[in-house]
Amino acid sequence: MAGSTRLAIALSALAYILAGLPFWWKLTEVYRVPLPYREVEGFVTKQSSSSAARVHCQLQIVFFSKEETPDRDAKWSDRLEVVLRATREWSSSGFCEIEVAVTLDAKGLCLHKRGGDRAKPLWECGRVLDSLHSQDSTSIDESLKNYIGEDRAGKYTILVLLDGELSQGGGAEAVVGKYRHAWVVFPPSLLGNDEQLTRIISETAGVLLAGGKPATAVAKTMPLAADGSAILSFSLLNADPENWIFNWDFDSVESQYLSPVVDALAPVARLSVESQVLYYTPAAARSQWNADIRSHVIESKDLSFFVNANEWHLDTSAAAAGRSKVLHFAIYVPPVEECPLRIKLSSGRITSSASIDGFTSPGWGGVVIWNPPGCLVADNSTLRQRLNVNDLKTTMEVVVAQLRTLFGLPPVPPRRKAPKLSILCNQRTGFAEWELDLLLRRRVIADVNSTASTLASLLKLVESLPKMVIQQEIGVQVTTSLEAAEKAMDAGNASYQVIGNFSATAKAWAEEAFFHPSIMSLLHFPKEHQFAMYTPFFVPVLLHTVISVVKETMRYARKSSRK
Amino acid sequence: MAPLLLLLPLLLLISSIAPSAMAAPAHTSNWAVLVCTSRYWFNYRHMANTLSIYHTVKRLGIPDDHILLMLADDMACNARNSRPAQVFNNEDHKLNLYGENVEVDYRGYEVTVDNFLRVLTGRHDPAVPRSKRLLSDESSNVLLYMTGHGGDQFIKFQDAEEIQSHDLADAIQQMHQKGRYREILFMVDTCQASTLYSQVYSPGVLAASSSKKGENSYSHHLDMDVGVSVIDRFTYYTLQFLEGVRTDSAATLESLFRVYDPRLLMSNASFRDDLFRRKLDEVRVTEFFGSVMDVKHTPSGYSGFTGDPTRRSDRRRSEGEAKPRREEREATAAAAAAASELEVGAGDEGDWVLGVSCLLIGVTTVLWHKALRTD
Numbered sequence: 001m002a003g004s005t006r007l008a009i010a011l012s013a014l015a016y017i018l019a020g021l022p023f024w025w026k027l028t029e030v031y032r033v034p035l036p037y038r039e040v041e042g043f044v045t046k047q048s049s050s051s052a053a054r055v056h057c058q059l060q061i062v063f064f065s066k067e068e069t070p071d072r073d074a075k076w077s078d079r080l081e082v083v084l085r086a087t088r089e090w091s092s093s094g095f096c097e098i099e100v101a102v103t104l105d106a107k108g109l110c111l112h113k114r115g116g117d118r119a120k121p122l123w124e125c126g127r128v129l130d131s132l133h134s135q136d137s138t139s140i141d142e143s144l145k146n147y148i149g150e151d152r153a154g155k156y157t158i159l160v161l162l163d164g165e166l167s168q169g170g171g172a173e174a175v176v177g178k179y180r181h182a183w184v185v186f187p188p189s190l191l192g193n194d195e196q197l198t199r200i201i202s203e204t205a206g207v208l209l210a211g212g213k214p215a216t217a218v219a220k221t222m223p224l225a226a227d228g229s230a231i232l233s234f235s236l237l238n239a240d241p242e243n244w245i246f247n248w249d250f251d252s253v254e255s256q257y258l259s260p261v262v263d264a265l266a267p268v269a270r271l272s273v274e275s276q277v278l279y280y281t282p283a284a285a286r287s288q289w290n291a292d293i294r295s296h297v298i299e300s301k302d303l304s305f306f307v308n309a310n311e312w313h314l315d316t317s318a319a320a321a322g323r324s325k326v327l328h329f330a331i332y333v334p335p336v337e338e339c340p341l342r343i344k345l346s347s348g349r350i351t352s353s354a355s356i357d358g359f360t361s362p363g364w365g366g367v368v369i370w371n372p373p374g375c376l377v378a379d380n381s382t383l384r385q386r387l388n389v390n391d392l393k394t395t396m397e398v399v400v401a402q403l404r405t406l407f408g409l410p411p412v413p414p415r416r417k418a419p420k421l422s423i424l425c426n427q428r429t430g431f432a433e434w435e436l437d438l439l440l441r442r443r444v445i446a447d448v449n450s451t452a453s454t455l456a457s458l459l460k461l462v463e464s465l466p467k468m469v470i471q472q473e474i475g476v477q478v479t480t481s482l483e484a485a486e487k488a489m490d491a492g493n494a495s496y497q498v499i500g501n502f503s504a505t506a507k508a509w510a511e512e513a514f515f516h517p518s519i520m521s522l523l524h525f526p527k528e529h530q531f532a533m534y535t536p537f538f539v540p541v542l543l544h545t546v547i548s549v550v551k552e553t554m555r556y557a558r559k560s561s562r563k
Numbered sequence: 564m565a566p567l568l569l570l571l572p573l574l575l576l577i578s579s580i581a582p583s584a585m586a587a588p589a590h591t592s593n594w595a596v597l598v599c600t601s602r603y604w605f606n607y608r609h610m611a612n613t614l615s616i617y618h619t620v621k622r623l624g625i626p627d628d629h630i631l632l633m634l635a636d637d638m639a640c641n642a643r644n645s646r647p648a649q650v651f652n653n654e655d656h657k658l659n660l661y662g663e664n665v666e667v668d669y670r671g672y673e674v675t676v677d678n679f680l681r682v683l684t685g686r687h688d689p690a691v692p693r694s695k696r697l698l699s700d701e702s703s704n705v706l707l708y709m710t711g712h713g714g715d716q717f718i719k720f721q722d723a724e725e726i727q728s729h730d731l732a733d734a735i736q737q738m739h740q741k742g743r744y745r746e747i748l749f750m751v752d753t754c755q756a757s758t759l760y761s762q763v764y765s766p767g768v769l770a771a772s773s774s775k776k777g778e779n780s781y782s783h784h785l786d787m788d789v790g791v792s793v794i795d796r797f798t799y800y801t802l803q804f805l806e807g808v809r810t811d812s813a814a815t816l817e818s819l820f821r822v823y824d825p826r827l828l829m830s831n832a833s834f835r836d837d838l839f840r841r842k843l844d845e846v847r848v849t850e851f852f853g854s855v856m857d858v859k860h861t862p863s864g865y866s867g868f869t870g871d872p873t874r875r876s877d878r879r880r881s882e883g884e885a886k887p888r889r890e891e892r893e894a895t896a897a898a899a900a901a902a903s904e905l906e907v908g909a910g911d912e913g914d915w916v917l918g919v920s921c922l923l924i925g926v927t928t929v930l931w932h933k934a935l936r937t938d
Contacts, residue, residue, distance in 0.1 A: 005934050008930075009931065009935075012927060012930055012931065012934070014602065015927075015928050016923070019923060020920070020923075023916055023919070023920055026916055027916060037640075069869065096797050097827040103729065107665065153808050221700075228628075254871055255874045256870040256871060256874055257868070258870070259870075259871070259874055260870055260871040260874065261870075298569050300809075300860070303856075303858045303860075304855045304856040304857070304858055305624060305856070306856075306858075307856060308627075309626025309627060309628060309629075310626070310627065310664060315693065320688070320693055322687055322689055322691050322692060322693055322696055323689075323696075324693070345860055351860075353867035356860075356861050356862065356863055358646055358860070358861040358866055359858045359859060359860045359861055360858070360859050360861055361591075361856050361857055361858050361859070362591060362857060362859070363591060363592070364592075364856070368861075368863065393869075394864060396868060396870070397864030397866060397867075397868045398861055398865075400864070400865040400868050401861055401863060401864045401865045402861050404865065405859070405861065411861055411862060411863060411864075411865065412862070412863050412864075412865055412866065413573065425865060425866070425867055425868070427868055428870065429870055430865050430868055453798050454741070455738075457737075457740035457741065460740075463738065478727050487745070500684070509723050515684075515685055515687075516686065517681070517686050517687060517688050519686055519690075520677065520680060520681075520686065
């Protein structure tokens, strides 16, 4: 029929357009790699629910006596039970899942009480401990280290010495060593006072596990880059190299002082060291001459403006890639007109040559003012001096203290009076082993938290932009990060090194995925724009096609109804 | 709720008794992102705006490495500049803005929407140096100042492209999710400026603008020597206020916002503080325009620290150790890539689609040919 041809033509034109619709839909799809939404969600809920202690740690408290004790089994059993319960409150503060075991190792008596895993090996009673009399703390520390034997990250021992050979003045005294053990000298005369015993053991356990402070719920962020590294940038600043010009032998300084510290901190952070010497770097704060102490003094409120960012070009590291973290350590040599330069603290006290002229700024680094000894003023000639390791010894002590502050530890381990507790310093590395464990635990918790929040927000972003291309690389990064984070969380009794590696990997890959340069959110197309984009293409054609179909259909219908 | 309300007057009383004892700032660093989105000689005033704010924040203490300055930078050495290498913001020519110590981070054609969003979100190419990145953290206060030509929900970038308020709001939300700021002060000096921040939905953002929707923002005065307008009204009155601010001033943002007079501005300056946690009369101007380094005195050194005197010549060893770690990471990545089973990309599907569409075209052509021949 004549009419059907025209209808067929009109319909085929429309059919062609309609058949193209699914192809248009498929072709305007963007490549998005499938991301593990459900797994990430599961991980985030799991992580936020059990947000407290996760890394394992073990505390062993041993009551040691070479002689027989006056109290009998039952009394000791109760005492051990009381001590066991008292130390459990420290578990959440040290960011570790703690297992406590208490043992009495006396002559003829060996009692154990434990709070956790029955399968763990216990203290071996009856071993001989050499006399500790007339030894100073450092050698007692070494002797006890050899006596205790096993030295594993996460395993701590408190030895309560009941013999009385070490007690001076009759009071109880605790010393935390620089490895992973502490000892409490508890004279037999005080043995009836259970409360004092529990308190001193509790305080010691608190220091060993948590640095002595109950921590807040969220671990403090460490001054590290996303991949767990940081660059320690040392600058020797000559404020005014007219009368004196200082240089330094940094190679020796680094190998003697800094390399042990960097090596010790290796499980916690990957540090690298660089140095420079700068000239003509005056401070931005003016000092006042104080005739009483014959020094130039900077007020504490001016300290915030001491760092002169215009003249101190500290951030010129060639090794610092875009997303690295740089911690600056500026050793400032004042000009001869301002020597000696001291700081007046907010309390009114002025630092003297016996104390420290230095300050830190969290996340930035630290400044140490190095006054040349005696403010040696040469005659009119310029003094040129190359500082060697001995000249910089006290400065390096301050630098280590500042590094500890930046990482969240007290610059010098504090002494306590009641109960009497002292903490030994690690002369070689600047960090005690238990402090390194503490930092590692803090970093692991911070990394896992950060991974969870980063992955969650990345996936939320990806979902909110359905037209954004997600490259395959991002999928790999997200999967790797998630796997590593789950392994870090379910590590059980794996070594601290392994857990640290997993959490660092998790955070590094999560950050890589989130900050991938291809994720640009410049893709908001409001409805008006989409409308304006498509209507000029389709409306004219569709209009004519649809009208012709309608007309031909009506004509065909009329013709067929007439026939 | 009721007991809290009763406490409020008490708190106000206490805070009014000790006006200088405002709470210590909780932020630990200050950053400034100053963007001039215009180029060409007739937009001289926009560059002068941005440079004036730049000098102000530098004077008040923000160091150059915490300032990201984005300028087209085509004024000072422009062939039309009768005072070469000098940029002024006032016809009295008292202050040369382009004199010394001006560090422009993104200049010329680098000022693009893409780069601007990358600065905000932090998603740079790995090769971009630290000086061109916003390295703020969750306790940084960020001052974001934008000037140029804008309109309803957008601002124009370099006469070639534009950024919409939605994209800007999304970028700020990205910053919030990654903890890249504590508080943002967002100041805009363009026409219809308040629409640019109307879509922001992240907490901690305080925004101020020179004009409302439907209004233009005007320049302040024309410099007969230079031949173009040299400063905009909103920025002019802002600078006038900031001239009296020193690093230890207690001037608040409330007093800054009260300075804007609609008759003098010839537009209605407005601000948006519904996302901001604090009250404006408690926020000092120097908390955004200046910088206070948070310092803590080191009470003592780690006494007795000797290091390891036996290690004098072992420097080479530590360098050698660094390499295995990097290789470890690369090996992990390769293993992860090999082990993951992900779907292959759209390549295969594209071929299939192409084949079927060719078939369809062929069929339709044949049908039409047949249909036309029969008539």
